[in-house]
Amino acid sequence: MxxxxxxxxxxxxxxxxxxxxxxxxxxxxxxxxxxxxxxxxxxxxxxxxxxxxxxxxxxxxxxxxxxxxxxxxxxxxxxxxxxxxxxxxxxxxxxxxxxxxxxxxxxxxxxxxxxxxxxxxxxxxxxxxxxxxxxxxxxxxxxxxxxxxxxxxxxxxxxxxxxxxxxxxxxxxxxxxxxxxxxxxxxxxxxxxxxxxxxxxxxxxxxxxxxxxxxxxxxxxxxxxxxxxxxxxxxxxxxxxxxxxxxxxxxxxxxxxxxxxxxEEGLDNVFARHKRLAAATRAAVTHWGLEVLCLEPSEYSPVLTAVLMPPGHDADNFRKVVLENYNMSLGAGLSKVAGKVFRIGHLGECNDLTLMGALTGVEMGLSVAGVPHRAGGVNAAMELLEERNATNTPGHLKVVKN
Ligand SMILES: Cc1ncc(COP(=O)(O)O)c(C=O)c1O
Known part of the structure; x- marks a missing residue:
């Protein structure tokens, strides 16, 4: 069981x-x-x-x-x-x-x-x-x-x-x-x-x-x-x-x-949703004081965010801690970046709350694994999602004011 x-x-x-x-x-x-x-x-x-x-x-x-x-x-x-x-x-x-x-x-x-x-x-x-x-x-x-x-x-x-x-x-x-x-x-x-x-x-x-x-x-x-x-x-x-x-x-x-x-969602809305979730993820990562692997803003992936671990901390160990404590699978670093990065997928069947759950799991995992970080990345992501919801969010993600 x-x-x-x-x-x-x-x-x-x-x-x-x-x-x-x-x-x-x-x-x-x-x-x-x-x-x-x-x-x-x-x-x-x-x-x-x-x-x-x-x-x-x-x-x-x-x-x-x-x-x-x-x-x-x-x-x-x-x-x-x-x-x-x-x-x-x-x-x-x-x-x-x-x-x-x-x-x-x-x-x-x-x-x-x-x-x-x-x-x-x-x-x-x-x-x-x-x-x-x-x-x-x-x-x-x-x-x-x-x-x-x-x-x-x-x-x-x-x-x-x-x-x-x-x-x-x-x-x-x-x-x-x-x-x-x-x-x-x-x-x-x-x-x-x-x-x-x-x-x-x-x-x-x-x-x-x-x-x-x-x-x-x-x-x-x-x-x-x-x-x-x-x-x-x-x-x-x-x-x-x-x-x-x-x-x-x-x-x-x-x-x-x-x-x-x-x-049904509309491809342009699908693309916008992914971009927005990716931006929220980067807001969390940056707040934690960790580094996004991608260095060119025009090339940030809407699909996933690869995060560099601070020196002396193993990404695979961190992923193991997250899996064992929070039942969440994060992507491993592959070949040249094995052990150095972990990857957060935010694609497909993913929405604001799924992402918030995932980022919460990452933030709690960083604490449990003893990885130095600044608490509150989840809040930074939430602020970004709230902000964009109120302004230019497409389709079903729009905040409807009654
Ligand atoms: C960009 C890219 N190319 C190729 C592959 C290989 O695809 P598959 O594992 O379905 O054979 C993958 C798998 O993740 C991928 O992400």
């Missing part, structure tokens, strides 16, 4: 908590995936996904984790021996880079200090110098989940255009889609990679590729062997609402509900 009453606080930056509405929607008998009934569901979720990616082009849904969707993006657009430009924004960019190398891709990997996003000017300079157009793609992680830094995708698109470079633009939105502002078509992205367990508020198990016409054309001539991940194999049956192999039927029921929830 659990020693805790009440619910577990899952405040990691994904998988994020699954709303009751989505859980109930998935609680269905499995249906025949070759039936007319399934085709209706298939068509609905494929069209619904396009709205979340903000694209008129096809979105492909794989039964996979985000890593599978990364692989699909590579094997459909690139050939062994191709050169790509990537930026080491953190742990996940590093993993995607390793994967590309395994497929025989030559990667030029621009480094950062893991406290800044991909720099549009640096990308422009590299591409402008590449007169022979040897770079076949620019690959960037939008929201680097290991650091809480969000790269400026629209500006990177402008940088590619300013360099007049034909490289494809591949973007990982695994932890940003449905939480941080993202526009596949408007921002001229060729492949957007995503997954189910973060902004979509679903359990893990779906991987997505949104693709441009240019990416689809590249897939017709590229030389990478593939089968399971082949876009054209998917796109043909998708036209009728079907899949070439057994889809994750019940996750698709959940996807239908999650898309409905995001659209």
């Amino acid at each position: 659990s020693k805790f009453q009440g619910r577990h606080f899952l405040q990691i930056p994904g998988p994020s908590p699954v709303p009751d509405r989505v859980l109930r929607a998935m609680d269905m008998p499995v249906i025949d995936h070759r039936s007319a009934e399934f085709a209706e569901l298939g068509k609905e979720v494929l069209a619904g996904s396009q709205k979340i990616f903000q694209t008129k082009n096809p979105v492909i849904i794989f039964p996979s984790s985000g890593t599978g969707a990364w692989e699909a993006a590579i094997v459909n657009t690139l050939s062994p021996g191709d050169k790509v430009l990537m930026v080491e924004t953190g742990h996940f960019a590093t993993l995607w880079q390793k994967m590309a190398r395994r497929f025989g891709i030559e990667v030029e990997f621009l480094s950062t200090d893991w406290r800044h996003g991909a720099e549009p000017a640096a990308i422009e300079a590299k591409l402008a110098a590449d007169k022979s157009h040897s770079f076949k793609a620019v690959m960037v992680v939008h929201n680097e989940t290991s650091t809480g830094v969000t790269s400026r995708i629209a500006e990177i698109r402008k940088a590619i255009d300013a360099a007049k470079h034909p490289a494809l633009f591949l973007v990982d939105t695994i932890s940003s889609l449905g939480s941080a502002e993202y526009r596949h078509d408007e921002w001229g992205v060729d492949v957007t990679v995503s997954c189910s367990q973060k902004g979509f508020m679903l359990p893990p198990g779906l991987g997505f590729n949104a693709i441009s016409d240019k990416a689809r054309e590249a897939a017709k001539t590229n030389k990478m062997p593939r089968s399971y991940w082949d876009w054209e194999e998917m796109l043909k049956p998708n036209e009728g609402g079907f899949f070439p192999y057994t889809p994750a039927t019940n996750l698709l029921y959940g996807l239908k509900e999650a898309v409905a929830m995001l659209l």
